[in-house]
Amino acid sequence: LDFIRIEPRFCDNPAAALADPEVADTEFRQLINEIHAQGIYVILDIVLNHAANVFNYEGATDTAEWRDNPEYGIFWRDETGQARGEWKDIGSITNPPSNGVVWPKELQRNDFFRRKGEDGTRGDFTGMKELVTDYLIPGTAVYPVRNLLITAYQYLIAKFDLDGYRIDTLQYVEPAFARVFGNAMREYALSIGKKNFFTFGEVWQDDDESRIAEFVGRNTENHDHFVGVDAAIDFPMKKRLEAVCKGFKAPLELSTHFDYRLETLRKIVSSHGDAGRHYVTFLDNHDQDYRFHNPAFPEQTKMALTCMMCMQGIPSVYYGTEQALSGAGNNREFAREALWGRPDAFNQEADLYKFLQDLSVFRASEPALRYGRQYFRHCSENGGAFKNSSLPGGVIAFSRVLNNREVVLVANTSVSQPVIVDILVDKNLHDEGMQWEKLFPFPRTGPLPDLSSTQGDLRTIRVRLNAMQFFVIAQRD
Template sequence: MADLDFGQFEGREFHPSPAAMEDEVLYFLMLDRFSDGRERDYLDVDGQPVTDGTTPPLRPGDHGNAVTTPEDKARFEGSGVNWLGGTLAGLRTKLGYLRRLGVTAVWISPVLRQAPGTNSYHGYATQNFLDVDPHFGTAGELRELVKAAHDENIRVILDVVLNHAGDVFGYDPDRYRTPQGFFDARWDGNPYKIEGFRDASGKPLLPYGPDLPDSAWPDGAVWPAELQQPGTFTGKGRISNWDWFPEFLEGDFEGLKDVNLGAGPVDAYRPSAGLKALTRAYQYWIAYADLDGFRVDTVKHMDPGAARYFASAIHEFAQSIGKDNFYLIAEITGDRGFAYRTLEQVGMDAALGIADVQDRLEGLVKGYRDPVEYFDLFRNSYEVGKDSHTWFRDRVVTSYDDHDQVRKGQSKARFASGAGNDRLALAALALNATTLGIPCVYYGSEQAFDGHGDNDRYIREAMFGGDFGPFRSRGGHAFDETNPIYRDLSRVLRLRRRLPALRRGRQYLREISGDGDSFGLPRMLGGRMLSVVPWSRLLAGAEVVCAINTDPDHSRTAWVTVDNELHTQGDSLTCLFSTDQAAEGERVRVEPRNGKAVRLTVPAAGFVLYA
């Protein structure tokens, strides 16, 4: 790829990798939906008020102001599928908001140039892998953002796509016309005839091959030029059965065109020219922008050999420029066994816990899942073929909300949607932050966004307001550092930084008792669990005891088992955090019950931490 100048990076000093990724706190944002830089009355990087913007803060009375009439509601719903205006420069203005929250690594949705003529605001429809999409800004602004983030001790992880490109070519409609006259290029195992690459207007009028006119750059066809060669794309139509082999490997994601990545067994994989070109392009972006990691999209839909080739090539390149722990986070949908086995096979660093982790974490906090189901996700070593105990503390990214919510089908909604669930939001965030894994906050969760509906758009609200703001609003931004959830999460994350056991310690779900005599693990009774749920993190002789209360209406008290060997009768633990701040500093005595135990009171929908 002669058009990529790697020589400019010689002698440059790059930002080092973290010592351990489990020390980090991720924040995932969709760039188009985060900030356009026009807000006012928020705090800048230095904590000073910004008063010269045009978008005021969102007030409780503004909730619902975008759907007061049928016409307003239709406009609100329609705007959610369009580009809304979030930018790299806008994100840069909110680095102080993220740092004060306790974020140490920001995961940004894809930023490369998208297929023209489509509403691919999400970034997963790349047409030009060599340039930043002008909706988001420029390549220079990406580099400036990363530099500014590093100055705030925030790392940057970029979402990248290998499995497919955008809708960069059109199928010949006569090839797949149905008897009813409809066009439906579904995967059937055979290639379709291709009409041509799409030009800058989105029409398939360019020759399908490498002989393109100069006008094709930068918005026509697909770039780099290596992707224009015959055989780059499988050309077999869209996936209709997402779990059918080889359909889920060869098919298009609706209009997103599947890339032929190569062939062969994992240990002797032959990468295609297309995969090599994409890998080289992403190596360039690592060095150009000084990135700290990638979240790799749709790894399930890639040959394992292709994913391993990419992981090896990226790790080697990153190490060659001093990034010894450049992190690759793989999106692997499916159960945890499949995810962990795939992770081991392809050599990426962590799996994005999409289905099991999210469903069980949300269900636990709301009282509809037995806690053991969540805690067991992190300690089943047999899932990766190891017969000794394994802790997955740095091998899974944990969260409970995201931008797709595949697990919920058409009934999509954020955690805080529904009566009383906003009161449990801090408990969910605290559980995620203080249990094993690399915690990730989905943007807006710290403000209890509640997006719900039958489409992805409703869980992708614009943090900066506009026509598609949170809580079905328009015209107000949600960068509110006085929100109690934001403030409490910030305090929890400060303790996470202070106490190594919360980041690296072993983890145990603890038994509880109401009377101090009969102990057992908390579990659902009568269809819902309204209870104290405690756990311990242990590291080098130190124990930190945490607990949430799944009852949103009443405080709850329980005896909680602690480590019998670390404590003696008469010892005490001190409350370092409670959602009832008046309780902080109080001590609880260790007593000889079920080995050893302490008696804890957790506020309604609350969280406490003792050490």
């Protein structure tokens, strides 16, 4: 309902917060201060595309089928959520309630809302009412709705000392607005001394990297001067990493899409290593119908988390993963299990909790995993031809290279078969007969039994893996 007010229902005393917004503001500021004191950044989930279900359509319906023209008649909602038959034009409502209609008051114009229903790709978003972010004042270059949203979110940065925004449903706003918004947040944050304000958006595309690239970074094919949001949520790699680590798809699916991504990013990034800054990687989130974790195959979860943490990207772990939550069903509530109220809900001795702790420490210790170039490596499984694994249950193999350091991840996705695999490595970085070691998982167990070797013109390292086993390895110093 309100783009600049903290929702009073989330406060310790909702009635007091409803009566006095400063109660909510003070509580939220205190929370952020305590989070910052622990060395944690605060990223707020925001929306540009729509407001809440702030009005009803003619015919007393929450939703309506899309129509181009004319706009539907609407009835604004009061503080109880009821649509009022006499509230057809928000501008004519006398003393609108502070917890009804829409706020701030600058948004209180009917023509700032689309009012054309929805069809799945245009208009409202499942009942939440679309803003007209492409509203242009005739004869000017002024977009009033965009400017209001930019000002509102800059205000929140200043008031609460926020560190970033996750932008919901970003793909439904105009790419030009996404670029302007990202640039405006970045410049405002810099102007008040915040040097690393981070924006990333939900561009839900499972396959289309070109569509994602419209919103992220600086696309050299566009002629404006703005750099878009910093990153996009990485749906393409989520789709493929899940299918490959569970043995449903071949590792070739990962490597092929990665090559496609790099080709798309040639217009955006200045170097191969920069690519990782533009994607927030994940395995599951609140918009899925199920969680990745399957208690019958816990090693798959560890394998996928390790792949995610070692791949290019900014890794994001969904809450509850560390406690092995495993909800699955036919709607999103199955992936929204609550830890609160469960016995021993935040168990710091839980197996996945300790594993993620180790994995985070390991990633932080290896600059190549955060900044390095990435190459999917051809490998030979049990003496076969060198290639990316083309069958489900095959081997994932990729390198991260930073300066003269190469770190290799190798994972056997088969749930039943061990494998001996020879992996191509960079011949310029590794001489024949060099010793390699396992870096992760902990504990480190010393050198691998095989040395780097030469096969024709190729330099390789041999790794032996059991079913669902994975190693991160590097040449021993």
